[in-house]
Amino acid sequence: MVKVGIVGLTGCSGCQCEILNCQDALLKLLTLVDFALFPLAKDGEFDGELDLLFVEGSVSTFLDKEKLLKLREKAKILVAVGSCACYGGVQAQRNDEAELEQMIREVYGKWELPFELFKPSPLSDFVEVDYFLPGCPVDKKQFVYTVASLLNGVKPFFPKLPVCHECKLSENECLLLKGVPCQGPVSYAGCGAPCTAKGVGCQGCRGDCDFPNHQEMLSLLTQRGLSYEDAVKFLKVFRGNSFKVRGLNEKGA
Ligand code: SF4
Ligand code: SF4
Structure with a gap:
């Protein structure tokens, strides 16, 4: 039976919970694969080879790094699950703004902690990642589709269309045109645009x-009333290290 591992590094475990929420699909998967390593869902240790490994969370401690390197050696295919694993996540959003010590002191009030850590980073900074499934949390359908594809020897493929594409297919009224900050034009679709359907601007979680x-997005956001600094912060929430824009420090893009 195909051996599958699902593990978490630094994160909220929300993606693993979302996988558990797959319910019927998960029950069907249980007849096809052996979830050999899934600490959130089952007891016991597993130290053998894995056909498929899904890793959630950013690499933020030396323990994370050690665990990831060890697991990569045992896994034939590694999939980064969720935006923490893919981009560093929310915890990486200010990586380029301060030194680690400054951030630790700000959060914990001291520098000395009982564990060693570094700035939150995506898995791909340390190991080869075969597939990326971003999202906060990961999309359940995309997770199931990925497992089904890989079980059938097919490479999972998700076109990187903007969220606006799915938002328009759902016939939602455009929030940006109504003055609501929305990152749909620059964000990766695949979620079905659930936020804009509820009247909340896309936060770019994928x-x-x-x-x-990005430059034009910043311009649109400032035209909707955000200061340039707030617009930059808004775009950086989930993009972390991956957010790059020419003239980032210039006011009034
Ligand atoms: S609401 Fe947002 S995602 Fe939807 S069309 Fe407008 S800008 Fe795009
Ligand atoms: S609409 Fe935007 S914030 Fe909402 S789930 Fe999709 S990508 Fe994430």
């Missing part, structure tokens, strides 16, 4: 679509 125009 990272960038292909060819994102």
Whole structure:
């Protein structure tokens, strides 16, 4: 039977909970695969080879790094699950703004901690990642589709269209045109645009679509009343280290 591992590094475990929420699909998967390593869902140790490994969370401690390197050696295919694993996550959003010590002192009030850590980073900074499934949390359908594809020897493929594409297919009224800050034009679709359907602007939790125009997005956001600094912070929430824009420090893009 195909051996599957699902593990978490630094994160909220929300993606693993979302996988558990797959319910019927998960029950079917149980007849096809052996979830050999899934600490959130089952007891016991497993130290053998894995056919498929899903890793959630960012690499933020030396323990995370050690665990990841060890697991990579045992896994034939590694999938980064969720935006922490893919981009560093929310915890990486200010990585380029301060030194680690300054951030630790700000959060914990001291520098000395009982564990060694570094700035939150995506898995791909340390190991080869075969597939990326971003999202906060990961999309259940995409997780199931990925497992089904890989079990059938097919490479999972998700086109990096903007969220606006799915938002328009759902016939939602455009929030950006109504003055609500929304990152749909530069964010990676695949979620079905649930936020805009509820009247909340896209927060970009799945990272960038292909060819994102951050400069123009910043311009649209400032036209909707955000200061340039707040617009930059808004775009950086889930993009962390991956957010790059020419003239980032210039006011009034
Ligand atoms: S509401 Fe947002 S995602 Fe939907 S069309 Fe407008 S800008 Fe795009
Ligand atoms: S609409 Fe935006 S914030 Fe909401 S789930 Fe999709 S990518 Fe994430």
